[in-house]
Amino acid sequence: MVEQIAHLDAVFHALADPTRRAMLGQLAKRELTVGELATPFSMSLAGASKHVRVLENAGLVTRTIRGRTHLCRLEAARLAEANAWLRRYQHFWTAKLDTLESLLRAEDLAKVKKLKE
Amino acid sequence: MVEQIAHLDAVFHALADPTRRAMLGQLAKRELTVGELATPFSMSLAGASKHVRVLENAGLVTRTIRGRTHLCRLEAARLAEANAWLRRYQHFWTAKLDTLESLLRAEDLAKVKKLKE
DNA sequence: CCTATACTTAACTACATGGTTGAGCAAATC
DNA sequence: GATTTGCTCAACCATGTAGTTAAGTATAGG
Numbered sequence: 001m002v003e004q005i006a007h008l009d010a011v012f013h014a015l016a017d018p019t020r021r022a023m024l025g026q027l028a029k030r031e032l033t034v035g036e037l038a039t040p041f042s043m044s045l046a047g048a049s050k051h052v053r054v055l056e057n058a059g060l061v062t063r064t065i066r067g068r069t070h071l072c073r074l075e076a077a078r079l080a081e082a083n084a085w086l087r088r089y090q091h092f093w094t095a096k097l098d099t100l101e102s103l104l105r106a107e108d109l110a111k112v113k114k115l116k117e
Numbered sequence: 118m119v120e121q122i123a124h125l126d127a128v129f130h131a132l133a134d135p136t137r138r139a140m141l142g143q144l145a146k147r148e149l150t151v152g153e154l155a156t157p158f159s160m161s162l163a164g165a166s167k168h169v170r171v172l173e174n175a176g177l178v179t180r181t182i183r184g185r186t187h188l189c190r191l192e193a194a195r196l197a198e199a200n201a202w203l204r205r206y207q208h209f210w211t212a213k214l215d216t217l218e219s220l221l222r223a224e225d226l227a228k229v230k231k232l233k234e
Numbered sequence: 235c236c237t238a239t240a241c242t243t244a245a246c247t248a249c250a251t252g253g254t255t256g257a258g259c260a261a262a263t264c
Numbered sequence: 265g266a267t268t269t270g271c272t273c274a275a276c277c278a279t280g281t282a283g284t285t286a287a288g289t290a291t292a293g294g
Contacts (some may be wrong), residue, residue, distance in 0.1 A: 076209035092193035
């Protein structure tokens, strides 16, 4: 629980770079090697490799070494943590979603509860 | 649209620091002056002031100067942008929320659409 | 076996960040 | 009017970040 605080530091820092966000966008479609992740960017392979490392250290990506290629896969658990943090502020930016929530509560409280846990 | 990319850089970077996240947590309860924001932390006022500045530059906080005090208010629009970005990955970390969505769609698509816009 | 491929690591540069102290300034207060 | 208060700004330091190139390692393929 307390560890999540440190997680959030690393996760938000990893997300603060457009190259890394783009990499995650690619990984959302399919698993990719470090080389494949690097190609879209005008950057050395070593540079891209460092970005992958940051994503990995943040727990956003896991790596499977197969032969000489490193296959990267999106790991969404930490994104969920970040989202959970943001959710605490959700009512600040939209009364509409509050309405949606209350609508849900009104319709079937038990069903929603089951979905949440 | 494209500007939001730069927004995200600043917003995620601002959120990557635990002091700043804590400040936002305080501002979620009530508006606070820079001094009030600074007191919980073992840090000089100038240091805290720099954190406030980062939050302000990211658009997460607005400042109202009244006399010699600077009142800070949480500005959630940019948090919403960050949340919107994370939402694109939501189905990766929970099939349960997907179910919630489809449940909504099944129940009243038109109503939900209205709520979203 | 030799070479090309897919990476990582190390060393380096340039700049940003998080913190400090000290000075400055404008508004409250005495 | 003098002083305290609330804050910013500037200068500085240590560390971190994003990028580079060059070298090293290990696998795949001729």
